[in-house]
Amino acid sequence: MVNLDQREDKPPWLTVPVDGLSKFAPRPTGAGETFQLFRDGEPRTRASLVAATGQSRSTVAARIDALVGTGLLGPSGEADSTGGRPPATFAFRPHSRIVLGVDLGAHHARIGVTDLAGTVLTEHQQALDIADGPDAVMAWVRERGHRLIDDLGRPAADLAGIGVGVPGPVDHASGRPISPPIMPGWDGFDIAGRLGEEFRAPVVVDNDANVMALGEHRAIYPSEREMLFVKVATGIGSGIVMDGRLRHGAQGAAGDLGHLTVPGQEGVPCRCGNTGCLEAVAGVGVIAQRLREAGVGDGTVDSLLALVRSGDVTTSQQLRQSGRHIGVILANAVSLLNPARIVIGGVLAVASEQLIAGIREVVYQRSLPLATEHLVISTARAGSSAGIVGAATMVADEFLAPSAIEALITV
Amino acid sequence: MVNLDQREDKPPWLTVPVDGLSKFAPRPTGAGETFQLFRDGEPRTRASLVAATGQSRSTVAARIDALVGTGLLGPSGEADSTGGRPPATFAFRPHSRIVLGVDLGAHHARIGVTDLAGTVLTEHQQALDIADGPDAVMAWVRERGHRLIDDLGRPAADLAGIGVGVPGPVDHASGRPISPPIMPGWDGFDIAGRLGEEFRAPVVVDNDANVMALGEHRAIYPSEREMLFVKVATGIGSGIVMDGRLRHGAQGAAGDLGHLTVPGQEGVPCRCGNTGCLEAVAGVGVIAQRLREAGVGDGTVDSLLALVRSGDVTTSQQLRQSGRHIGVILANAVSLLNPARIVIGGVLAVASEQLIAGIREVVYQRSLPLATEHLVISTARAGSSAGIVGAATMVADEFLAPSAIEALITV
Structure with a gap:
């Protein structure tokens, strides 16, 4: 499948070159475009589509018939009317x-x-x-x-x-x-x-x-145009929303911050072969292992979560320090991307305030004033189904x- | 004026809410949309616009009349025809x-x-x-x-x-x-x-x-979808093109990498009040000053350019080292943004290969393999008018x- 973001980003007249017209030529506004009007879930009449598209009644009728034929559109009760026989309405059938x-x-x-x-x-x-x-x-x-x-x-x-x-x-x-x-x-x-x-x-x-990032953006912050979603788990990664859409970069690697080097941590080996990577100093597995070495827990993520729930002090300190390491990397990301909101996801972020407190501490201290003035850093809310x-x-x-x-x- | 990128990014049916229709409703495709077809500079006939938009001949004629009235559209010679009187053609008048x-x-x-x-x-x-x-x-x-x-x-x-x-x-x-x-x-x-x-x-x-970044993108790389433009001058900054458009972030601060900290350079004070900022260790004024302290040149940018032209060895070494500092910051930016091309602009980048050589050296060494596999780092080409x-x-x-x-x- 093609890259969604790239395709939707273009104005419609750039998407499909029409023979004999230049690349700027629009294709006729067809049934596919007409269907987009229904994606908000609202029912519509043929007359409202005629008004909205400037197309003829017969063209609109033909497009609705074609869409009903796919099953994606269906009749939807009756519309408000000023009298007489109520006009037929149609709506998107997501099911x-x-x-x-x-x-x-x-x-x-x-x-x-x-x-x-x-x-x-x-x-x-x-x-x-x-x-x-x-x-x-x-x-x-x-x-x-x-x-x-x-x-x-x-x-x-x-x-x-x-x-x-x-x-x-x-x-x-x-x-x-x-x-x-x-x-x-x-x-x-x-x-x-x-x-x-x-x-x-x-x-x-x-x-x-x-x-x-896409799940959180659609479910919780659909109108947020500038957002950075950071997943803190065994691995650490992020998804970048700029101008309202998820951005992938040239090969799809955009947001890949788990293997950026945390200054001062260059002695810590990472399984990727480098040293000092964010994942190697602040990933969940690393935290659990470090606690086990400190005599707390058995090194598993489950034991780490149990320690968080019990309010263990060593665990809190460890999470806070991991948050600070993540904060160092995110401070740079904030200066570069200027998000309005950072959402921290992954099981630990939801379970403990310490991780996010460490992140906030460093980001607000290190990022540029213009970039942090209105910045909100919060915990993911879309839950395990995100x-x-x-x-x-x-x-x-x-x-x-x-x-x-x-x-x-x-x- | 509104944010261009934000506006153009949305599909047309999201831009202008029409009374009585939901936010997903399209407005009728008006003269403003029709005009966009002409922005490639190609002349068009009324008939080709009827075919392209699916609108009636009278609607298209009215829109062309309105556009001609603004002076932005004008008659443009004669179109090819299969015989009879040649149809009138119209074209964008940028002048x-x-x-x-x-x-x-x-x-x-x-x-x-x-x-x-x-x-x-x-x-x-x-x-x-x-x-x-x-x-x-x-x-x-x-x-x-x-x-x-x-x-x-x-x-x-x-x-x-x-x-x-x-x-x-x-x-x-x-x-x-x-x-x-x-x-x-x-x-x-x-x-x-x-x-x-x-x-x-x-x-x-x-x-x-x-x-x-916008000038270079439009003039030299109009079809490059993922590009980072870096200006190296007294200040150091960048412009981020993702999915084909310049991205500004929430407040317009996106790309502001001149005051990111270069690890290991924390002792160097910056006029912003922090220490170790990229600008403070690799900006053009700083390079000129450092050369003057080494007994080469008089500390001005002009003297620095003269030294570059004369092939001075100390100057070459200094530029290469500055390039490495910039490379450390750009390596992180590459992992985060995954550009296909980095363009280095500013007078020094154009004058000397040493700066860009230092940048390449560090970026290819430090960035993730997936992000650098097809990455090109080149010198700005749009010139002083960019x-x-x-x-x-x-x-x-x-x-x-x-x-x-x-x-x-x-x-």
């Missing part, structure tokens, strides 16, 4: 298709089915090591995915696509992980090819921080794009 | 308005008049210290601006607007410099208000790195936006 959202972490996996509006219909989660490798993990996705769809009683043909988030860098064009430090065996693995063949549906893959919602949103956005709908009608 | 572009540096100033396509019609430059303060500098802009416009024989009414680049952070909404370290006396000064009153035209203000072209482009983009053209017609 007409389903999407499989897959959120793969370092040590857990979540999978869920949503409708085209990102509403979760059913979900399942369990402990699963990404390090078990692609065969084991893909088998789990296949087995669980089919079962969730079957349990809903939906035919396979209803599946609009599969969205997958993975805990490592993903080449955005091919959807393959590229040298992912905490995903042994996954380098270059064709996730989209494997799942596409299995489910006979399009697949979109992105790294988990981008996917969670990864599933974000993954499903990637798919729905592609599936409902004007050109995709045109193609659906032509078929 | 119908002029734009004043002002490029203010720390120690120089450039001012020029362009047409709406960014072609420079006349320009003037001279040594001028921004530290002379707003009154002196604004007086110079006023005097020179009027003279350039007069010399062209254009009436004041032809001025579409004034674009200004300044060497410091600018609040994007108000166009005022905010605590600019190398612009004493300018903090909060209302540049747009002063020049708008003087020239009776809209004014757009941005920092010089953003303005030069600031004027970029400043004029900001204005032309605002002036030619659909809603601005609609307003022009209504008036």
